Amino acid sequence: MFTAFTAITGAFSVNGCDKTTDNTFIASQIANISDTVQQDFTIEDMNNLQDFLLAKSIKEDLSDNNYDLDNDGEWSVFDLCLMRQKVINTTEKDSDVLVVYFSRTGTTEVIADYIIDITGADVFEIEALVPYTDEDIQYSNSSCRANQEQNNKSVRPEIADTLENIEQYDTIFLGYPIWWGEEPRIIDTFLESYDFSGATVIPFCTSHSSGLIASEKNIKNLGFAYGELLNGRCFSSDSTREDVSDWLDTLPVSEKENEIKMNIEVNGHLLTATLADNSSAKAFAEIIKYEPLMIQMDDYANFEKVGRLPKNIPRNDEQIRTEAGDIILYQGNQVTIYYDENTWNFTRLGKIDNITQAELKDILGTGSVSVTFSLMS
Ligand SMILES: Cc1cc2nc3c(=O)[nH]c(=O)nc-3n(C[C@H](O)[C@H](O)[C@H](O)COP(=O)(O)O)c2cc1C
Structure with missing residues (x-):
């Protein structure tokens, strides 16, 4: 029963409802959902769903709304949708x-x-x-x-x-x-x-x-x-x-909600880095999610340490001018830590937090190093 409820609310989840949506459209959506989940919805199902939504703890008291949220004298799927929108607005939007x-x-x-x-x-x-x-x-x-x-x-x-x-x-x-x-x-x-x-x-x-x-x-x-x-x-x-x-x-106050952080251990130092907001960084995060990943990294061209990933990950290549601390995906299968400038078409995976070029060079040292990446809990 709950799967069916999820399915029906999902159909109307696009930023609330469009009042211009006519009843024929709504009826066809319900028919589609019914086909998908092999189940017909009755008015009782709708009532149950509204009761379920009303039972959620929210700041606004909807109990006196008597199911007719758009006050058109009828209770319809549109009212259900409005109710869901209100519940979402009042329960999920609790940012400070x-x-x-x-x-x-x-x-x-x-x-x-x-x-x-x-x-x-x-x-x-x-x-x-x-x-x-x-x-x-x-x-x-x-x-x-x-x-x-x-x-x-x-x-x-x-x-x-x-x-x-x-x-x-x-x-x-x-x-x-x-x-x-x-x-x-x-x-x-x-x-x-x-x-x-x-x-x-x-x-x-x-x-x-x-x-x-x-x-x-x-x-x-x-x-x-x-x-x-x-x-x-x-x-x-x-x-x-x-x-x-x-x-x-x-800014001293900003909290980036969707930021993913990782730890980087190298030569006895623990650095933190913020992953980029792209599918490549997410795929990299998946690799290091359950266990740390150690990569042997070598100097290349006096501007980066580079090492091979255990598997290919998606590329989001763009022209990037690197600076010290940039973590870059090269050709989908190599990860690099930049300690100097380079301009090339590759993918940003993240950036080491709060580090100067001199500090980073000192930590990375020269020659081959073992670098361990792990996701921050
Ligand atoms: C009445 C008015 C006065 C403006 N005065 C200035 C100004 O003094 N200096 C400036 O750089 N732009 C000025 N602009 C341009 C706007 O600041 C600019 O286009 C702004 O990005 C518009 O933002 P909005 O699209 O969010 O309304 C002015 C625009 C308007 C409509």
Whole structure:
């Protein structure tokens, strides 16, 4: 019975439900699932599933919703789907990191998405109650809405939605575009609407060329309550995930949720390394998951130690300019530790944490060395 429930909830697991989905589509999905698991679903099955979902411990009390979550007077699969969405939102999204952003043309949103992806943060998008049209942000027109707002520091455009549970967050990344050298006034509305006294606030922005110093000053001067306000970072529209990841590495608060760490033992030293986020690094992690892997590694071309893997792993080759500490997969069957620069088409497996070139060279020494890789528990 539970397999069947899993199957039916799985069918609607794509970020919640689309209300435009018509009943015929839903009926066909149910029929498909029934075919797959050789079982027909009855209304009782649905009731059981809703009872199961209701029984989960969540912050919001759904018990009075009486199964009709979309209030259309009928109970349907769509209500079930809404319920599942609520349960997921309230039980699984318990990060203590939040990314809040305002983005009118999508550039800041890209950076926000990288931060969310890397840290596993929750998200709140600031949307104006009266949305900004293209004309509103036509800054060559001196009387456009954005320009008028930026010219008046006391304007506070209303925000469409309210953010709940602000107190659950220790770290809040705050993203916005630079408008006339400053934060859009709607950011001031946001900051003045909540109490951030338990949180570290970290601004980030995007712009054509301006930095974020003026906006940071403004934000400080608002006098809103925060635990700590860290210096932020301004990104351009061509910033990459790696740029964002490198910035997060410099922050004292960042926790990278999906990071895989490994230990590297060499010449009596224990180093730690962070594996890259690609299928090659995951395959390497699989090899060292249950028992450490010792590889004999030799110098090559005065820039790396290289040794053979016990088996081939997938390649994600790209043009990389190495630096000391890079761990690289070469031709799918050799692992290298770089202690100097090289540029080639190969795959990043990871990077040794917090080490200088001189320290690494000293530890690796010259000639053949035994290097043992093991996954950190
Ligand atoms: C009203 C307005 C004013 C702007 N002022 C500046 C500015 O002073 N300096 C700058 O480098 N870019 C400025 N820009 C460009 C935006 O900062 C840039 O396109 C930003 O990445 C847009 O972010 P978004 O796509 O998340 O809205 C301005 C854009 C608008 C709409």
